[in-house]
Amino acid sequence: MSAEPLAIEAIGAGKNEDVREVAPTRGVSFWGTVVTMLNVFVGGGSVVLPYAFRLSGWLFVPVLLAVGLLMGFTLWIMGFLLQSLDSRADEMGLPRSQRDWGFIGYIAFGNVGRLLFAGCMFFDLAGGALVLMSIVIEQLPFLLPIRHSATAVLSCILAILFCLLPKKAFSWMAVVGMASQLFLVLGLVITGVQLHSSHEIATDQVVLDLSGLPRGCGIALLCFLAHSEAPLIYQLMEDKRQWTKVVVYSMTLTEAFLLAFGVLGYGFFGTNVAQSIADNIGRDLDLQLLPNALSAFLGAATILGLSSKQLVTLPLLLDATTDLFGDRLRWRGQFVMKTVILILSTILCLVLKNAVAFIGDLVGILPANCVCVVFPCIAFLKLHGENMPRWKRGGVLFLAILFGLYSVYGLIETVRQQVAM
Numbered sequence: 001m002s003a004e005p006l007a008i009e010a011i012g013a014g015k016n017e018d019v020r021e022v023a024p025t026r027g028v029s030f031w032g033t034v035v036t037m038l039n040v041f042v043g044g045g046s047v048v049l050p051y052a053f054r055l056s057g058w059l060f061v062p063v064l065l066a067v068g069l070l071m072g073f074t075l076w077i078m079g080f081l082l083q084s085l086d087s088r089a090d091e092m093g094l095p096r097s098q099r100d101w102g103f104i105g106y107i108a109f110g111n112v113g114r115l116l117f118a119g120c121m122f123f124d125l126a127g128g129a130l131v132l133m134s135i136v137i138e139q140l141p142f143l144l145p146i147r148h149s150a151t152a153v154l155s156c157i158l159a160i161l162f163c164l165l166p167k168k169a170f171s172w173m174a175v176v177g178m179a180s181q182l183f184l185v186l187g188l189v190i191t192g193v194q195l196h197s198s199h200e201i202a203t204d205q206v207v208l209d210l211s212g213l214p215r216g217c218g219i220a221l222l223c224f225l226a227h228s229e230a231p232l233i234y235q236l237m238e239d240k241r242q243w244t245k246v247v248v249y250s251m252t253l254t255e256a257f258l259l260a261f262g263v264l265g266y267g268f269f270g271t272n273v274a275q276s277i278a279d280n281i282g283r284d285l286d287l288q289l290l291p292n293a294l295s296a297f298l299g300a301a302t303i304l305g306l307s308s309k310q311l312v313t314l315p316l317l318l319d320a321t322t323d324l325f326g327d328r329l330r331w332r333g334q335f336v337m338k339t340v341i342l343i344l345s346t347i348l349c350l351v352l353k354n355a356v357a358f359i360g361d362l363v364g365i366l367p368a369n370c371v372c373v374v375f376p377c378i379a380f381l382k383l384h385g386e387n388m389p390r391w392k393r394g395g396v397l398f399l400a401i402l403f404g405l406y407s408v409y410g411l412i413e414t415v416r417q418q419v420a421m
Helices: 006-013 015-022 030-041 049-056 060-084 086-092 101-142 148-162 167-197 210-223 230-235 240-272 293-323 331-351 356-387 390-420
Strands: none
Touching (some): 030 240, 049 210, 049 240, 060 230, 148 293, 210 356, 293 331
16 A cells, blocks of 8 residues: 555644544434535536436436436445445544545555545536536626626625535535525426416427437536535534435435426426526516516526525535645635635636536536546445456446546537537
8 A cells, every 4th residue: 555645644643633623522413414415416507407408308307317326326335435444544543524535545546546536526526616606606697787797706705705604504504505496496387387377388399319418418417416525424424324315315305306397497498498597587488587576576586596505505515625635724724725716716707608507517527427426436346346246346347437438528529519609
């Protein structure tokens, strides 16, 4: 085994202090963990999910189901690996906040694995922050009578302030996030009813569009973008033996919600679905406000609720980002890192204006794909492959190869289609 990485060496000296800081006397309950996972799952990806149906057609339904099942399997792998490595982590004096994908990569493949796993996890988390910020920045101009650049600066400041909140606030923030998402669904349903009553429901849906399937798959992966935050959520659990149940419950509820949400959005608006479904709430097929006060209220409330949801999700995501740097970053260093990520995300959002779906595609196809599928599979094979039947080992290897190839093909297709637009 190669020498221990610097981040792990640094922990040994202040081992007791670090454990006091990150190990609460009582962890998050089972249902608190389920709600937190739901809030992470039903994040930025859900608002562009109807757009994925527009790209791929109705047969995107089985694709979304298959991706969800696969994500549940790899989340279970993560919990299984972290539990099996607990004693090793205790021997190394590693705080729970740093028992993540980087740690799994280190145990499986040494320092090279740590760098690959932690590096990809960092870009996955930073990319997730970029997606969330892009949604907020693109939505608020519909509500605030100020310039796009001013909205971006305001959103960045608000996001930085939210990052000052402590970890114990994650659970109630998750409840706020889910309430905002439920209001978004309510707005979509009421808008659909209004369109139906005025006989304006879209009828131009298609069964399958193969050309849009690669981008649609990227958005599907984005919808289950919880793997980089999941190690922190797992370590905060009161009873980690319930992780399998947490995965089953949260994944089942997420699948049900995403399917209903995507089908409703595509069914109501067809090819008129905007990149962010929030742009359709309270509006007709030409994206003009429907002629009543309720529509204006729905549009404004949806934008406000959706923006709030993204802002309360950011602290959990960015907290997992700074944990990658181990004991090197104290409180001030962590805050500076979060601030830098948010500022860079804001700048990219300004440069890539009106490209929410494109940003989501890239994050889903590249870092999220590796963290969610490729890396869990190869780590599982490395650490436990010898104890697996040949057919199971072959199946896991097939998944790793298939999604590795998809990263290359999906990237090429997504960039090509974006340039052609």
